[in-house]
Amino acid sequence: MFRNIKGQAGVLQILATALDHDRVAQAYLFHGIDGVGKFTTALYFGMALNCLAKSEFRPCGVxxxxxxxxxLDHPDLIYIFPSSKLELSEEGEIKKSEQRQEYDAFIRNKIETPWVDYLFSSKVMIRRESIDWMIRRLNLSIYEANYRICIIENAELMNQESSNAFLRTLEESSVSTVIILLTERLSQLLPTIVSRCQPIYFHPVAPPVISDILVQKFNASPESARTASHIANGSVKRAIRLAQSDSSQLRDLAFQIFQMAAGDKELAFFASLRSPALKLTAEMVIELIKYVSLFVGDLNLVQAAPEQVVNIDKREYLLEQRKALPAAQAENCADQALNFTLAMEDLARKVYGNVNLQLVMLNLYLQLSKIFRG
Ligand SMILES: [Zn+2]
Structure with missing residues (x-):
């Protein structure tokens, strides 16, 4: 089943070697951006350590x-994740039905649609009650497994109190327990915790790998798979959401802006900005910036390297525009595209800094126009 995890060959090699030589660390720290397979790998590793099949087939999955x-229902799997307050009993039961429902919904989402972020109704963190419950479980003997597996997701969301309690557990944990911490933000963990774990880095996943996943497992069209994989910054989770969501509308909007700039339709652009139907959010603007940047990148490549074009469904239009560029613009197209990308990265940073989004859009349009008319 490890083959289901794509784009993390280095990680899988390290873990397979540990399994083959029976040299499993007591604590691992899987780190890397969101949506690159940390949880699945942790779960499969725990499965492999306890699988009943022959060693070459582990984990068998059946x-x-x-x-x-x-x-997520093995008595020797302890899965801790940031949650709202659960008010656990001594036995780890959730007493109130509302909290129970939220907890169950989180678990169901994790199994069925893990690429969707489940939202609890109140602030989430890894609470002292969860860590205390984990400690009580670790003090009991193992039920049926070879190794007890403890997965702590978003470990950086342990507060000071939880971290200190957890640290003591880490120092005292038994050889038959494997603790796997997952985090996107290594720097936010206590150094004393980090130093007691074997760190394993998960790379962002390459766009062609993501694109294949989207086409093969999510029935995405090759066009949307290709664009989503380039926008997702290496996160499979984000790419799946992009391919499934209405972000195709944002791509259409980005394409319209590109067309307006190419056709020198400044007034039409201003009108579209003022349209009451257009309610821009910071996330939307960031995504628009990325889509427009991809179109510009494609404009540069479409003549010399058409096979590298991301927006394959717009290839002919882009080729027309490329051929229609004035000589001076056509000559410097590569430089212009690069400058545009840099300007857009700068602009995207400003969006996070709370600037007026209309001004950002205006800036985007003016920069884009320069490509066509200098
Ligand atoms: Zn098995």
Whole structure:
């Protein structure tokens, strides 16, 4: 089943070697951006350590042990994640039905549609109550597994109190327990925790790998898979959401802006900005910036390297525009595209800094126009 994890060959090699030589660390720290396979890898690793199949098939995904892991329901799997307050009993039961429902909904989402971020109704963190419950479980003997597996997701969301309690556990944990911490923000963990774990870095996933996943597993069209994979910054999770969401509308909007700039339709652009139907949010503007940047990148490549074009469905239009560029613009197209990309990265940073979004859009349009008319 490790083959289901794409784009992390280095990580899988390290873990396979540990399994083959029976040299498993007591604590691992999987770090890397969101949506690159940290949780799945942790779960499969725990499964492999407990799988009932022959060693070369582990984890098999079908034995009773594997199935319990896949359902996140193995008695020796301790899964801790940021949640709202659960008010756990001594036995780890959630007393109130509302909290119980939220917890169950989170688990269901994690199994069925893990690329969707489940939102709790109140602020989430890894609470002392969860860590205390984990400690009580670790003090009991193992039920049925070879190794007890403890996965702590978004470990950076442990507060000071939880971190200190957890640190003591880490120092005292037994050889038959494997603790796997997952984090996007290594620097926010206590150095004393980091130094007690074997760190394993998960790279951002390459666009062609993401694109294949989207086409093969999510029935995305090659066009939307290709653009989503380039916009997602290496996160499979983000790419799936992009391919499934209405972000194709944002891409259409980006294309319209590109067309307006190419056709020198400044007034039409201003009108579209003032349209009451257009309610821009910072996230939308960032995504628009990325889509427009991809179109500009393609404009540069479409003549010399058409196979590298991301927006393959717009290739002919882009080729027409490329051929129609005035000689001076055509000559400097590569430089212009690069300058545009840099200007857009700068602009995207400003969006996070709370500037007026209309001004950002205006700036985007003016920069874009320069490509066509200098
Ligand atoms: Zn199995």
């Amino acid at each position: 034995c009773t042990s594997c199935r319990k892991f896949l359902a």
